[in-house]
Amino acid sequence: MPAAISAEEDRNDVDRVLAGEVQAFEGIVRRWQGPLVNMAWRYCRDRGRAEDMAQEAFLRAWRGLAGWRRESSFSTWLFALAANVFRSELQRFPAVNVPLEDVAEPAVPATQHEGLAGKQSDESVRRAVLALPHRYREPVVLYYFHEMDVAAASRTMGLPEGTVKARLARGRELLRKRFPHLNQQNTPQLRSTLRPKKEVLQ
């Protein structure tokens, strides 16, 4: 993800845009479209809407480019701005109105094809994140978007790490209570796809 993206290229493109070269913004969009669309997708789980929200975030970045004070990296600034955009968009038109208790729990895999059951189960858990109360939802979304990096998630949210950790723990606890049998269902098949953990909570 963003680690591979050159900070130098970002700085150059920003300088060129600020000097009046509109076309230089294309480099920024090209490099960051993937991360921003994926981030928006995790906020709403609707592809079309995710692209609209990411586009809006780019537009806001274009308008506020002069406001990047270069104390933090461009990615930190961009993600924080995007999170603000996504948050306000979802406040205007929420992604889901289903309470957490109403999110369907996956069926027992033995009765179905295992692969399909696993996929359904994963999707149920991911959708359940959107049904979490607002204060726990965003830390969960951003923590996993930033590959389990609490510091990055807290920078994006503009909150202290301790606050993010506490909300994250509560959010995960709510998910665990909602899906008590999850560990028995999809542990083996998902183990192979696990990314390296940067920080483990609890």
Add this chain to the structure above:
Amino acid sequence: MKPNAKPATDYDAAHDAIDRTLAAEEELIPSSGFLAATMERVRDEAACPKPIPFPWLRAMPGMVLAAAVLVWCGFELAQVGLKSVQEISFAQAHLTAVDIHALEPAGWVAIALVASMLSWLFARRLAGRSGLL
């Protein structure tokens, strides 16, 4: 606890399963037209003339005048109010039933104003909490 370590309890296993599920999400590739569409919006925005800044210099005399009138009105009102209060408290120490009857609507107006003010503050507080303000 390491990511691939065997979970100690059901509790840990459930957390591990949630971690695995949410961390192992597939990457979404933006649609082919996303870059072009975004740049088109950016170009449109760049082509738009910049908003005209508010003419503070021209508006200044008018604003100063308005402020002065407001201050003068406030001063006059305070003077009249003070005079009335003094008259009530000293010259007419005992209010007659007629006076009380005349003051009753004013009391209701004051209560309505306070209620409006409180509901406005409450609504503002709610809106602020939800991030609207």
